[in-house]
Amino acid sequence: MKKIINDPSTVVAEALRGIELAHGDLLTVIHDPAVILRADAPVQGKVAIISGGGAGHEPLHGGFVGPGMLDAACPGAVFTSPTPDQMQTAVERTDGGAGALFIVKNYTGDVLNFETAAELVETDVRTIVIDDDVAVKDSLYTAGRRGVGGTLPLEKIVGAAADRGDDLDAVLAVAQRVVDNVRSMGMALAAPTVPHVGEPSFDLPDDEMEVGIGIHGEPGRARMPVENADGIVARLLEPILEDLPFTEGDRVLLFTNSMGATPLIELYLAHGIAERLLADRGITVERRLVGPYVTSLEMQGMSLTLLKLDDQMVELWDAPVQTAGLRWGR
Amino acid sequence: MKKIINDPSTVVAEALRGIELAHGDLLTVIHDPAVILRADAPVQGKVAIISGGGAGHEPLHGGFVGPGMLDAACPGAVFTSPTPDQMQTAVERTDGGAGALFIVKNYTGDVLNFETAAELVETDVRTIVIDDDVAVKDSLYTAGRRGVGGTLPLEKIVGAAADRGDDLDAVLAVAQRVVDNVRSMGMALAAPTVPHVGEPSFDLPDDEMEVGIGIHGEPGRARMPVENADGIVARLLEPILEDLPFTEGDRVLLFTNSMGATPLIELYLAHGIAERLLADRGITVERRLVGPYVTSLEMQGMSLTLLKLDDQMVELWDAPVQTAGLRWGR
Amino acid sequence: MGCTAADLVTAIRAVADTVAEHRVELIQLDRAIGDGDHGENLDRGFKAVLTALDAATPDSPAAVLKTVATTLISKVGGAAGPLYGTAFLRASTAVKDRGELEAADVVEALTAALGGVVARGKAELGDKTMVDALDPAVKAATGDSVAAVLSAAADAAEAGAEATVPLVARKGRASYLGERSAGHMDPGARSTMLLLRAFAEVAAR
Amino acid sequence: MGCTAADLVTAIRAVADTVAEHRVELIQLDRAIGDGDHGENLDRGFKAVLTALDAATPDSPAAVLKTVATTLISKVGGAAGPLYGTAFLRASTAVKDRGELEAADVVEALTAALGGVVARGKAELGDKTMVDALDPAVKAATGDSVAAVLSAAADAAEAGAEATVPLVARKGRASYLGERSAGHMDPGARSTMLLLRAFAEVAAR
Ligand SMILES: Nc1ncnc2c1ncn2[C@@H]1O[C@H](COP(=O)(O)OP(=O)(O)O)[C@@H](O)[C@H]1O
Ligand SMILES: Nc1ncnc2c1ncn2[C@@H]1O[C@H](COP(=O)(O)OP(=O)(O)O)[C@@H](O)[C@H]1O
Ligand SMILES: [Mg+2]
Ligand SMILES: [Mg+2]
Ligand SMILES: [Mg+2]
Numbered sequence A, B: 001m002k003k004i005i006n007d008p009s010t011v012v013a014e015a016l017r018g019i020e021l022a023h024g025d026l027l028t029v030i031h032d033p034a035v036i037l038r039a040d041a042p043v044q045g046k047v048a049i050i051s052g053g054g055a056g057h058e059p060l061h062g063g064f065v066g067p068g069m070l071d072a073a074c075p076g077a078v079f080t081s082p083t084p085d086q087m088q089t090a091v092e093r094t095d096g097g098a099g100a101l102f103i104v105k106n107y108t109g110d111v112l113n114f115e116t117a118a119e120l121v122e123t124d125v126r127t128i129v130i131d132d133d134v135a136v137k138d139s140l141y142t143a144g145r146r147g148v149g150g151t152l153p154l155e156k157i158v159g160a161a162a163d164r165g166d167d168l169d170a171v172l173a174v175a176q177r178v179v180d181n182v183r184s185m186g187m188a189l190a191a192p193t194v195p196h197v198g199e200p201s202f203d204l205p206d207d208e209m210e211v212g213i214g215i216h217g218e219p220g221r222a223r224m225p226v227e228n229a230d231g232i233v234a235r236l237l238e239p240i241l242e243d244l245p246f247t248e249g250d251r252v253l254l255f256t257n258s259m260g261a262t263p264l265i266e267l268y269l270a271h272g273i274a275e276r277l278l279a280d281r282g283i284t285v286e287r288r289l290v291g292p293y294v295t296s297l298e299m300q301g302m303s304l305t306l307l308k309l310d311d312q313m314v315e316l317w318d319a320p321v322q323t324a325g326l327r328w329g330r
Numbered sequence C, D: 001m002g003c004t005a006a007d008l009v010t011a012i013r014a015v016a017d018t019v020a021e022h023r024v025e026l027i028q029l030d031r032a033i034g035d036g037d038h039g040e041n042l043d044r045g046f047k048a049v050l051t052a053l054d055a056a057t058p059d060s061p062a063a064v065l066k067t068v069a070t071t072l073i074s075k076v077g078g079a080a081g082p083l084y085g086t087a088f089l090r091a092s093t094a095v096k097d098r099g100e101l102e103a104a105d106v107v108e109a110l111t112a113a114l115g116g117v118v119a120r121g122k123a124e125l126g127d128k129t130m131v132d133a134l135d136p137a138v139k140a141a142t143g144d145s146v147a148a149v150l151s152a153a154a155d156a157a158e159a160g161a162e163a164t165v166p167l168v169a170r171k172g173r174a175s176y177l178g179e180r181s182a183g184h185m186d187p188g189a190r191s192t193m194l195l196l197r198a199f200a201e202v203a204a205r
């Protein structure tokens, strides 16, 4: 394992010190239990938007704390959901009297820990579970789909809704509309290495790729020979389009995401292909985001996320946001 | 080689199509010869700031085209300096009547090609050569130091100077002050793979690192056993501090840069260490930037850049910028 | 001759040692069909439990179990944190008034623990989770001494864990793999068996 | 029996073939002490030269050389683009008025090419660059036929390129490596030798 770290067991704590120093203007970092707060929390009268999850997906979630997006993020150990005391502290420190919304990616660990936290706090808390990964077949008898890239537009749009003054019910309704309209799928050319594991999360021969991977180094749904960019993009896009489905005339946000080690030059190349395929189907890409935003340490690979837009979602997406990871409009 | 590409020879051209589609609001892309222009070029009465270099360093330089930073960027083939016809086109399309400044990283290829371009155009063009890499010993008898991470603060600060209306002489003077006060050094845990080469630029055993690497997969000045984060950061910082030198009481911008595949969690961890080491020496970190900004494809590793600040540089750094890669203040 | 608070602390220490010993094995099992953190998470949790027990010296079996529960909940994270936390919490409640635990108390505690895991995680038998070890353990947990009950439970848990190998996961992270999850033991079932075995061994001394 | 524009086009085609053949070798040489693009850049450049020559059919040796020069300048990039570009440009100027090139013209062209490379790149002999092949080539370029001149030049360039192996680079990208640049042949010296050899072989036919 080659990493710029001191000790696998202190990676998250040390990274939090760096985040605190790097973004003191935007963020306050509580170290025990670990919580990243926007510097001006609590914002009176605003619904507090709180998310969290295992570390290793940066900038998700801490990089999205700030005006227009999250009020707090709870980082767990690497790829491990955070614990209820973190969420509890986050709620206490961000409670502006209008209640709080938990944004939870659909993993058993995350769901159970946020659920426990919701039972512990006095604040009026609602929870939205995001499960946008079409690689996983949903069914009543499974853990359901994972939450992946769709988490970013969810946090952005919901953050903007809270920012403009929507109450808790309204914020939850916006959140639900995003979840209902967002779909993602990812692939990997090489696995990430979790510091305390010390070896890649899965072994992938030089001529194979994993398709339908999650963001925690879980192996994907299928392993297959490596394809070129045209092939990869089509293989990610097709199941997304079929699932919702997205059809001719739809307006969408296209989010082309690097899993970590895939460089921007490849990502832009893939983005261009995805735009062309969507144009061919008469789907209008109205907004786009390209970059490493919902990552999996140094995993090599990419994901595509499509969100079906309406005027309100466009307005909320365009609204100002001022975070370490996403910033526009102010 | 595992990459999301179709054909090594079309990588840059295809990526440019993706960039064009992703950032149509900010940029205009000319495809032959390849030039990325700010969408509203030429800006009348403003000095045009033009940079360029081999592709594979994204977001550098195309990601920094836009209000407050560059007017145009000329992308070469991967890790290969662009050609004079590109710079010539860039000058013609951005000339607002106030002359142009070429920002050139100090590599023989870049210097020669920009030099040739300057001879070809009619516009009043000045050139600033950035050579901030302390890993390379400067001497009259060598190609001199390389331009690396310091290019980003140079482009930001010079862009702001041009934006506020400085004339060509004044812009050049600001540029020179940045070059005189910025120093960098980088290291790699694993090499990048250039698409048309198909194998890593250098082979590095599992227990060794390259220190003093450039941004083109050139091997570094020294290969040595891998160290922990404390060791790596100190090894990068010491030569930087000694070189200028930076001393007690100095105010600095600290730029902690990922070479590509090193994830943010490690980068923030390293950034925290660097801040602590600087505080120990009585050097005040007044501004900071952490992220993958001056990259080398999927190279695993990091670089540190220090810029000694004065009030004017702080003001220019803080000035609004609106580009794909760097955005604040508007 | 029942199990006192002090005996239980001894047993918990043995559990912590077992978890530390099997840390890498649990990581590898989880790496195969999950995200490779199960051993690390439990090890971090039980190390924190030791610290908490050193600091607090709880004076009843129920208090020991509650300290374990709250520590696991706040230190483990992942799926296993709330599940094992709830298990210990329900076990604590089940034996709330006892000064020493007899065989019947242990059966009650195990039954309550299983109830907690199922209430929280909603897994059924055969979903390839820790329930596949804990459920047979509870069914087998009979005997007229604490040692006998735990030994029977551990044996059944071991068989239950083994039996998860061919299963296709329907709950937890392994379920994302679909058919590819077959052929590997569920890490949580394995850790459940290890915990029960450690308890049984201390009780047998 | 001099070298016409058509002969020169034939020679340039041979040069392009040679570059394509040695593309990977030049990449590997450059990978060792540079950034691995030299073979790719030259190959891209000379392929573009072929296209340009097909399109333009220049009618004098000077015009052929000028087409080569401007194409290399706009298609190669890197250090080699402007350096080879300038070399061909100066060579073109040196033989501006000739309808056919005789031995003396070739000597003049080579001398001018060297002058251009040095003017642009400011490398001295021993800096481990293409100058270490081109400079001895010019010095050795004598003979009473074009073929003899080029053959002598190519031989000297080959020796010069070989002699770059032990050198520590003082110019170009390899100079960043300091002492570590020793032990490898300079890719630009090697390509210079390959170009001259290809010219010589066509001339000898
Ligand atoms: N719904 C559930 N009910 C019971 N046990 C579960 C459930 N989901 C997961 N588990 C157990 O948790 C184990 C994984 O724990 P761990 O690796 O610590 O958490 P995570 O999956 O969040 O990384 C699985 O092996 C399984 O035994
Ligand atoms: N200043 C110089 N003068 C002469 N030749 C040079 C100079 N700098 C570099 N070269 C030549 O250029 C070659 C490298 O060319 P190439 O790889 O195409 O460019 P780059 O170094 O920009 O990648 C070197 O091997 C060397 O022969
Ligand atoms: Mg986990
Ligand atoms: Mg190059
Ligand atoms: Mg796990």
Ligand SMILES: [Mg+2]
Residues within 6 Å of the ligand: D030, D034, D035, D036, D037, D038, D078, D173
């Ligand atoms: Mg080169």
